[in-house]
Amino acid sequence: MSKVIQLKNSRVLDPLQQRDEVSDLWFADGVVHETNPGGDVETIDCQGKWVCPGLIDTQVHLCEPGLTAKENIESGTTAAAAGGFTSVLALPGNAPPADDVNRIFWVQQRVQETAKVNVFLTGCASKGKEGKTLAPIGSMAQAGIVAVTDHQYCLQDNELMRRALEYSSMFNLPVMDRCRDLSLSTQGVMNEGYWSALLGMRGWPAMAEEIIVERDALLADNANARVHCMSISTAGSVQLIEQAKKKGIQITASVTPHHLLLTDEVVQSFDTKFKVDPPLRTPDDVAALRKGLREGIIDVLASDHHPHCSYEKEVEFDDAPFGVVGLETAVGIYLTHLVHSGVLSPLEWLALVTSNPAKLFQMDRGSLQSGAPADVTVIDPELVWKVTPESFLSKSRNSPFIGEELKGRAVRTFIAGRERWNLEEGLKDDE
Amino acid sequence: MSEWQKKDLLEIRGMELSELLTILDTARAFKDILQRPIKKVPSLRGKTVVNLFIEPSTRTRISFELAAMRLSADVVGIQKEASSFRKGETLRDTALNLQAMNADFIILRHSAAGAAHFLARELDASVINAGDGAHEHPSQALLDVFTMREKLGDLRGKKVLIIGDILYSRVARSNIFALQMLGAEVTLVGPSTLVPGVFRKLGVNVSYNLDPELEAADVIQLLRIQHERQREALFPSLGEYTRLFGLTNERFERCQPDVLIMHPGPVNRGVEIASELADGKNSVIMDQVTNGLAVRMSILYLLGGGKPMIPEPANV
Numbered sequence: 001m002s003k004v005i006q007l008k009n010s011r012v013l014d015p016l017q018q019r020d021e022v023s024d025l026w027f028a029d030g031v032v033h034e035t036n037p038g039g040d041v042e043t044i045d046c047q048g049k050w051v052c053p054g055l056i057d058t059q060v061h062l063c064e065p066g067l068t069a070k071e072n073i074e075s076g077t078t079a080a081a082a083g084g085f086t087s088v089l090a091l092p093g094n095a096p097p098a099d100d101v102n103r104i105f106w107v108q109q110r111v112q113e114t115a116k117v118n119v120f121l122t123g124c125a126s127k128g129k130e131g132k133t134l135a136p137i138g139s140m141a142q143a144g145i146v147a148v149t150d151h152q153y154c155l156q157d158n159e160l161m162r163r164a165l166e167y168s169s170m171f172n173l174p175v176m177d178r179c180r181d182l183s184l185s186t187q188g189v190m191n192e193g194y195w196s197a198l199l200g201m202r203g204w205p206a207m208a209e210e211i212i213v214e215r216d217a218l219l220a221d222n223a224n225a226r227v228h229c230m231s232i233s234t235a236g237s238v239q240l241i242e243q244a245k246k247k248g249i250q251i252t253a254s255v256t257p258h259h260l261l262l263t264d265e266v267v268q269s270f271d272t273k274f275k276v277d278p279p280l281r282t283p284d285d286v287a288a289l290r291k292g293l294r295e296g297i298i299d300v301l302a303s304d305h306h307p308h309c310s311y312e313k314e315v316e317f318d319d320a321p322f323g324v325v326g327l328e329t330a331v332g333i334y335l336t337h338l339v340h341s342g343v344l345s346p347l348e349w350l351a352l353v354t355s356n357p358a359k360l361f362q363m364d365r366g367s368l369q370s371g372a373p374a375d376v377t378v379i380d381p382e383l384v385w386k387v388t389p390e391s392f393l394s395k396s397r398n399s400p401f402i403g404e405e406l407k408g409r410a411v412r413t414f415i416a417g418r419e420r421w422n423l424e425e426g427l428k429d430d431e
Numbered sequence: 432m433s434e435w436q437k438k439d440l441l442e443i444r445g446m447e448l449s450e451l452l453t454i455l456d457t458a459r460a461f462k463d464i465l466q467r468p469i470k471k472v473p474s475l476r477g478k479t480v481v482n483l484f485i486e487p488s489t490r491t492r493i494s495f496e497l498a499a500m501r502l503s504a505d506v507v508g509i510q511k512e513a514s515s516f517r518k519g520e521t522l523r524d525t526a527l528n529l530q531a532m533n534a535d536f537i538i539l540r541h542s543a544a545g546a547a548h549f550l551a552r553e554l555d556a557s558v559i560n561a562g563d564g565a566h567e568h569p570s571q572a573l574l575d576v577f578t579m580r581e582k583l584g585d586l587r588g589k590k591v592l593i594i595g596d597i598l599y600s601r602v603a604r605s606n607i608f609a610l611q612m613l614g615a616e617v618t619l620v621g622p623s624t625l626v627p628g629v630f631r632k633l634g635v636n637v638s639y640n641l642d643p644e645l646e647a648a649d650v651i652q653l654l655r656i657q658h659e660r661q662r663e664a665l666f667p668s669l670g671e672y673t674r675l676f677g678l679t680n681e682r683f684e685r686c687q688p689d690v691l692i693m694h695p696g697p698v699n700r701g702v703e704i705a706s707e708l709a710d711g712k713n714s715v716i717m718d719q720v721t722n723g724l725a726v727r728m729s730i731l732y733l734l735g736g737g738k739p740m741i742p743e744p745a746n747v
Contacts, residue, residue: 197629198444200565200604201544270545314523314553316543318564 004028004039005417007378010046014053015351016367025051027374030416034370046378049411050346053354053368054086054118054375057327058254058361059230059302062088062119064110066095071307071395073107074114076327079305079394081421083327084410086375087118087365088305089357091151092129099124099135104143116427117415118375120363122147125164125175129153134163141171146361147228149176152277152322154212156182162219169225174252174360176228179212179237180204180278189318191264191279199268201317204279206234213237217244217251228360229253231304233278235288242297252360254300255289257326257333258400262286266400272313273400276304277322290343293352299360301352303330307396325394329387329401331379335408339381346381374417381408393427435733439551439558442567443608451612453739455577458722458729460740465501465725475504475735481529482508484540484561485522490696490720491561491570495538498727502735504536522546523553530556536731539563557734565599570730571695572605574723576613578715579650581722582691587614590647594620594676595654595703598627598665602695603654607635618644621676624665641676645685652693653678653703669702678704683713691715 007025014020026033057080063071071079073090080088090107092098098107104121111119123140127133129150137148148168154177155161161177168175185208190196192203213229217240220227229241232253244251262280274280292298306323313320334353338344344352358366365375387404389397412422421427435453443451464472480499484492492508499506509525526537537554539547540561547560562568579586591610597603597619610617611634618636619626631637638644645651656672666672673679678692683705692704692714700706709716733739 194629194632197598197627198604198633199544200563200567200599200601270548311521315521316541316549317545318543 004037004041005414006036006041006043007046007051007376008043010049010051010378012051012368013346013350014368015347016053016355017369018347019368020347025368025376027376027414027417030374032368032370032372032374044412048380048382050379050381051368052350052377052379053366054413054415055084055331055353055377055410056087056089056357056363056366057085057303057305057330057353058089058300058357059256059304060088060090060327061093061306061323062090063093063307065106066093069309069395072114073110073119074116075393075395076305076307077116077119078427079325079327079392080117081413081427082393083329084331084377084379084413085117085327086377086413086415087120087363089120089122089146089361091149092122092124094129097124097129098122099127099129101136101139101143104140104145108144116420117413118365120146120361122149122176124148125150125155126160131155131157131160134160134167137164137167137173138171141173145173146363147174147176151176152178154178154180154182158215158219161216162223165219165223165225165227169223172226172362174226174228176230177212177216178230178277179209179216179232181208181211184208184211188279189275190267191281193264193282195264195267201267206236206281206285209234209278210236210240213240217241217249220251221247221249224250226250226252231256231259231278231302232298233259233281233285233289235285238288238292238297242292245297252299253297254302255293255298256302256304257330258324260286260289261333261337262400270317272315272317272320273324273398273402275317275320275322276324290338293338294343294348299352299356301330301334303327305394307394308398310397313398323398325392325396325399328392328394329399329406332385332387332406332409333401335379335381336406340407374414376414377410378412379408380411383407383409383411385409435736435739438734439547440569440730440734441547441551441558441560443569443572443605443612444567446612448612451573451609454573454726454729454733455580456742457733457740458573458577458726460742461728461732462722462725463742471501471503473503474732474737475499475502478504478535478735479533480504480506480536480538480731481534482506482538483526483529484509485511486540486542486562488540488562490723491540494720494723495559495561495727498724498731499536501724501728502731504731522550526550526554530554536734559730559734562601565601565604567605568601569605570723570727571602572609573730574719574726575606575652575693575695576609577722577726578693578719579691581718582715583649586610589615589649590618591615591650591652592618592620592644592648593652593654594641594678595656596625597621597630597654598625599657600654606652607633620644622666622672642682642685645682646687648686648690650691650693651678651686654695655697656699656703673702677702678708680705680707683708689713693719695719
């Protein structure tokens, strides 16, 4: 019998059980227990802390294979553990794309060898992410992928998207789409509107996203399939998803911390840390996204962790790659700007990073029910801290939140009952 | 008159009115100097000016080069074709190398909006924006308002039409901001695809019908219609553009007799403007070029630490 861990005097929060009470939590043999299962007990006092199901981030670039100067499975999952995430959904890489069962096996092997948290995999929708022919979705499903996506290469061909949805539905896999009509946003680098007009920059209009959200809803309805719109950014998308859900269409959506906090006005600094895909939108869009979270229209919060080397971002705005890192700042942003500010209750917030993503992607995670895997995140909701790039465990530093003062962060992460990271000691490897 | 404080000249928006007037007044003093038989002053002796032009330009590059020479600076020019950009060196690395060779000024022309801001953050040298994508072209706007003030005096309440491809024009943006600071009333005219209505939020008028705007205009500023935009399907043909928005002889008849006709060049004769009008008595296109030299001397001189000058007698 392994050691028993007791988290004492904590505020236990579990959205799936609608549980919010001060009590103790026990785990042994990698699973959660309601009471002391008996044995050698290590007690950790969690007075004033929240004990939550291990958090899940559904949009993470681990950059391995091929782009390991930015990140690799080890550094990315270390950053996840330090950010309070016990499970990540890895988006298919680009070099080469995960469009084949052997590539999935290779990544699984590297995960086995080097990952610090649970890694769930996605596979490409089309071969080579080229948007021309379907990838072997069935074989990849048998190998264990939990979703299908070409990620930033939104399928432009409606027929192919239709087939991807129909085909994936055989395996009950959702198709994750980064909604962008390319013809409406060619060369776009920022939101089209007042600021792009003022700054003379190529616009990426809201309608380039919304036309695809609407298409996806229509195709998912016809295929009776599941579609997940990643990182929606506009008020119009929130409205379209709300309407589609009312019709019973199996459509879900995620939103990122940066789209909930920043607007296109910041681009006037021409700082490439604000170049993201989709682009930062207007204050009205931010308000609509927050309302969408509150009303349950948006299902998931995802950091969309996308590392880039400093030298890649230290270029002209037009030439810089899209994307920001997010794993190590997400919880602080969520707590400061969604929970403490009263947009969401603690349980409502947690559902968006635990039970909702677990259900969507059929992960055996996201709850503290007795017998569940003991993936646990301990949060200090009152801890005030400042975002400093030197403290990042990710290989990359491209955060739009550097210098921000945040309130609340993860202080311990447990994977299957073992402490993987804590704020004092850092990463703890297996004995 | 206040001392010049800023290291760089990046944009008109964000500039103080006093700064704008300091540049314009000092430029008048330099214009006087340029009328003399010996047109050179020692203000920047021993300083190094690098013309870093990553996008083609003739007028602006030569104008800055001459301005620097007239101030006795050492001038080197780098153009994209002859530089290590072709070998994949980044803008930042190129500029850091130039700074390591003790360049005091880097004058940057670049196709990306914000490129000059980016360099200004990275370098100790003074950065002058000589046009960044569709964002700003501050020295052009300064020479434009300099020319207008020379001909019209106070610009408060003056009506300025800017006609053409506003969406992709850095000249238009810098002019809008400079004219607004000086109290002029700006109307943008062009096809709706090149003059989106969102520009109204900048505090200017937008019109898609040129004819009714002509009569009230004190200044008509034409922008180059770029042939290469054609493939983006923003308007059907140059012929149709001229029919709807070209300054033809027939339209000129309906303008005020002393209307100023301006163009930043290069001119597409017969497209945005009838050829005779470009050379006619209302055209100040060549004055703009001459004034450009004085304005750019003023910019370099002030950024180099020169004391602001007011020529005698002050005419505005």
